[in-house]
Amino acid sequence: MRQARKESRESEKRLAEALLKANEELRAAAVERERAEEEYKTILRTAIDGFWLADTQGHFLDVNDAYCRLMGYSREELLGMRIQDVEAMETPEETARHIRRIMETGSDRFETRHRRKDGTIVDIEVSINHLEGDSGRLFVFLRDITERKRAEQEIQQLNADLARRAAELALSNRELEGFSYSVAHDLRAPLRSIDGFSQAVLEDYGDKLDELGKDYLQRLRAASQRMGQLIDDVLNLARLTRIEMRLETVDLSAMAQEIATNLRKTQPEREVELVIAPGLTVTGDSRLLRMALAHLLGNAWKFTGEHPRARIEFGVVEHEGKPAYFVRDDGAGFDMAYVGKLFAPFQRLHAMEEFPGTGVGLATVQRIIQRHGGHVWAEGAIEKGATFYFTL
Numbered sequence: 286m287r288q289a290r291k292e293s294r295e296s297e298k299r300l301a302e303a304l305l306k307a308n309e310e311l312r313a314a315a316v317e318r319e320r321a322e323e324e325y326k327t328i329l330r331t332a333i334d335g336f337w338l339a340d341t342q343g344h345f346l347d348v349n350d351a352y353c354r355l356m357g358y359s360r361e362e363l364l365g366m367r368i369q370d371v372e373a374m375e376t377p378e379e380t381a382r383h384i385r386r387i388m389e390t391g392s393d394r395f396e397t398r399h400r401r402k403d404g405t406i407v408d409i410e411v412s413i414n415h416l417e418g419d420s421g422r423l424f425v426f427l428r429d430i431t432e433r434k435r436a437e438q439e440i441q442q443l444n445a446d447l448a449r450r451a452a453e454l455a456l457s458n459r460e461l462e463g464f465s466y467s468v469a470h471d472l473r474a475p476l477r478s479i480d481g482f483s484q485a486v487l488e489d490y491g492d493k494l495d496e497l498g499k500d501y502l503q504r505l506r507a508a509s510q511r512m513g514q515l516i517d518d519v520l521n522l523a524r525l526t527r528i529e530m531r532l533e534t535v536d537l538s539a540m541a542q543e544i545a546t547n548l549r550k551t552q553p554e555r556e557v558e559l560v561i562a563p564g565l566t567v568t569g570d571s572r573l574l575r576m577a578l579a580h581l582l583g584n585a586w587k588f589t590g591e592h593p594r595a596r597i598e599f600g601v602v603e604h605e606g607k608p609a610y611f612v613r614d615d616g617a618g619f620d621m622a623y624v625g626k627l628f629a630p631f632q633r634l635h636a637m638e639e640f641p642g643t644g645v646g647l648a649t650v651q652r653i654i655q656r657h658g659g660h661v662w663a664e665g666a667i668e669k670g671a672t673f674y675f676t677l
Contacts, residue, residue, distance in 0.1 A: 589616030
């Protein structure tokens, strides 16, 4: 009997301990749940983006402060409303079908528009989840994208304006090109006549002219030929902006060596030291780069022509962290006070009698380098030579 009572007391004690432990666990679980709920409310209350908790009929079960501020409604007002009351793009029937699809797929992300309390419309990005096992609730996060949509529309409008202006510019360029060729053709015809008849007078009536008369006719011929060359240079300069670029690997060293060889053939008697750095390769349009390099090396050859011995160098230096290629000579040079005129078309710093040319070469170089996204500049001093740099 005593043993039975003892066992009963021990059983009751174990039961009491178990109940006490279960009670403590329940209280701990309740505290944890309250803490989790408080964290949930804090997160939603302080979130920048809007939040809903809604049932599958679209009724709002909870909303956060951010969505209330965005829409202009109080929390109490929204809790008495449905999704269909704020949706501005879908009909109520379409919204109901959309909710059913989300229940089947589990989630969706899309853009829509909501109507504020004051009737204005706001663009919204929606991220919605229907959690499995919680069939009666939809968890929805919403972001105001009105400014983004406005910016996108402005960009689209700007792109459309740019496309229209580009088309207008292309048409203007074609018209200008046609006009230029027409004018060039009309100018060449009288120039050819002037040159041809001047030559005929010299050949047929040369014995009847004194030396002064012959000199006048020679000057007339030279001026007409120079004008023809100038017309060709102007057309070529204009054409540079329309030539389609074909990018490839270009060996500038080999190109410079070939140009230098051709220059030597024009005046084999000259004593010119040509120094070309090896292995200089770039990515660019080989036709245009050859034209630019030919102008720069040709100028160096021309402006060292008055010196009995000359040195021309093609190489590379570092400029602002990038390679800058250069053509350097020890020829006539120029006054740095006039460096701003060097690359302007038809600007010459030397008299035609000293060094022939039309004044278009360096302008051509500048346009070619600019088309390659680079920059060209020069340094020099009178009778101490010049250095022309370019980047690509």
